[in-house]
Amino acid sequence: MMKLCQRIYVHSVDFEDNFIFNGLTGSIDLANSKIAKFLKSKDMSMIDNLEKEEIDELIKSGYLIEEGSNISEKFVYDTYIKSLGDRYENNYFVICPTLDCNLCCPYCFEHSFADKKAILDDDKLDRLFDFILERIKENPKQSTIELFGGEPLLKENYDIVQKIFEFANINHIDMIITTNGTQLTEFLDLFDEYKDILKKIQVTLDGDKSTHDKRRIFKDGSGSFDIILENAEKILDMGIDTDMRVNIDKSNIGNIEEMVNDVIDDSDLLMYDNFSYYFSTVTDHHNLDNENMVDEADLAIALDKLNLVEKGSFPLLGYLVDSITKVNGSRLPSFSNCEANSIYNYIITPDGNVFNCPEAIQNDNYKTWSFYPETRKYSFENKGFYQNILTDESRKDCNKCNIALLCGGGCVLVKNNKAQSGHFCKMQKKAVDKYLNYLRGKLALC
Numbered sequence: 001m002m003k004l005c006q007r008i009y010v011h012s013v014d015f016e017d018n019f020i021f022n023g024l025t026g027s028i029d030l031a032n033s034k035i036a037k038f039l040k041s042k043d044m045s046m047i048d049n050l051e052k053e054e055i056d057e058l059i060k061s062g063y064l065i066e067e068g069s070n071i072s073e074k075f076v077y078d079t080y081i082k083s084l085g086d087r088y089e090n091n092y093f094v095i096c097p098t099l100d101c102n103l104c105c106p107y108c109f110e111h112s113f114a115d116k117k118a119i120l121d122d123d124k125l126d127r128l129f130d131f132i133l134e135r136i137k138e139n140p141k142q143s144t145i146e147l148f149g150g151e152p153l154l155k156e157n158y159d160i161v162q163k164i165f166e167f168a169n170i171n172h173i174d175m176i177i178t179t180n181g182t183q184l185t186e187f188l189d190l191f192d193e194y195k196d197i198l199k200k201i202q203v204t205l206d207g208d209k210s211t212h213d214k215r216r217i218f219k220d221g222s223g224s225f226d227i228i229l230e231n232a233e234k235i236l237d238m239g240i241d242t243d244m245r246v247n248i249d250k251s252n253i254g255n256i257e258e259m260v261n262d263v264i265d266d267s268d269l270l271m272y273d274n275f276s277y278y279f280s281t282v283t284d285h286h287n288l289d290n291e292n293m294v295d296e297a298d299l300a301i302a303l304d305k306l307n308l309v310e311k312g313s314f315p316l317l318g319y320l321v322d323s324i325t326k327v328n329g330s331r332l333p334s335f336s337n338c339e340a341n342s343i344y345n346y347i348i349t350p351d352g353n354v355f356n357c358p359e360a361i362q363n364d365n366y367k368t369w370s371f372y373p374e375t376r377k378y379s380f381e382n383k384g385f386y387q388n389i390l391t392d393e394s395r396k397d398c399n400k401c402n403i404a405l406l407c408g409g410g411c412v413l414v415k416n417n418k419a420q421s422g423h424f425c426k427m428q429k430k431a432v433d434k435y436l437n438y439l440r441g442k443l444a445l446c
């Protein structure tokens with residue numbers, strides 16, 4: 001008995017060559033109109049229209065699955081979990097010492113946060129450290145603390161950062177810092193003292209100097225480009241792994257080439273083995289129709305035209321991009337969209353609460369724990385969190401979705417919002433379609 005794979009995405013059916021993508025095997029193929037129509041119809045009776053060689057090809061590439069074949073959704077899920085190894089169960093503590101920031105970038109989702117004055121004072125820190133040790137005791141796996149914010153490296157918060165480093169060091173916890181990079185020179189002595197546990201610092205640049213200085217601005221309106229670049233070189237000189245994230249939206253997507261030429265190629269950054277950079281779209285999960293946003297297809301296309309697609313971060317298109325660029329390399333489907341879906345992910349706010357998602361920290365419905373004034377666990381069942389996107393009861397629409405293994409179930413926050421959920425799925429499919437459309441045009445030119 002033969003059946004059709006449920007994770008096939010058929011881009012078009014009318015051309016001589018049509019893209020078909022098999023989410024289960026990660027294979028992307030060209031199919032004639034007859035085959036594409038059969039796959040799209042999901043109607044097994046149409047198989048009679050195909051030649052024996054065509055059927056054999058479809059079996060070989062996992063589009064048609066024979067009874068007893070090991071290409072099954074369970075097999076792919078088990079392989080995925082196995083490939084993650086311990087990473088699946090590691091503890092990840094994202095500590096926000098404050099939600100305050102010395103920059104005021106126009107696209108930042110944290111502008112709306114009401115209480116920016118709260119900080120992790122000594123009393124809260126003691127309770128937080130107890131909380132972290134209790135969680136590690138419950139799940140004795142590798143643990144990482146990421147400093148996040150607001151801006152975690154504000155000079156007035158030096159003592160807090162120092163205490164977190166001391167705590168991490170004593171307890172063999174790795175540290176990562178996500179910072180705007182403007183005041184990090186105030187912390188160089190700590191980076192030096194704790195360099196064994198400091199695994200990475202991520203800073204952000206938003207383009208060449210003129211683009212960046214319109215976006216990542218100090219409160220007096222001045223730009224932060226020069227100081228960030230200067231500071232990035234200081235930590236690179238110390239041998240610290242430094243990742244540069246470039247946020248892309250409508251206002252700078254046309255400047256990627258200038259950014260790469262002026263900033264990356266013409267500076268000394270590429271001379272450092274410990275330097276890397278990547279491009280990521282700015283997202284607004286509270287307003288999907290935000291007009292300044294670009295989708296992942298726009299970014300993938302812009303980067304592809306510069307032969308830089310491997311420098312993009314693609315939560316949605318990553319599996320597809322990898323299927324095209326890493327023909328013989330390893331690639332993984334997405335059974336989850338983001339770290340918010342892990343029960344071992346703890347976003348810790350300076351007022352003593354814990355969440356799974358950094359964008360949900362103003363919404364008590366998403367609170368998973370509090371550690372101050374007392375430790376308390378909250379139930380967050382039925383909030384759209386899931387284990388396996390293909391089988392979880394709470395995600396019936398995803399169970400049968402043909403791009404599920406690209407999308408991984410999407411943003412939990414958006415999917416919980418009934419008014420936005422359907423719109424979000426349409427946007428995901430539109431982005432997949434747009435990217436395949438671009439590839440089809442490229443192929444036609446070859």
Ligand code: SF4
Pocket residue numbers: 397398399401402403404405407408409410411415424425426428429
């Ligand atoms: S969130 Fe929407 S697009 Fe994503 S897997 Fe679920 S149904 Fe499909």
Ligand code: SF4
Pocket residue numbers: 285337338339340357358359360410411412413414
């Ligand atoms: S749930 Fe949505 S907003 Fe939260 S981390 Fe995931 S993608 Fe981001």
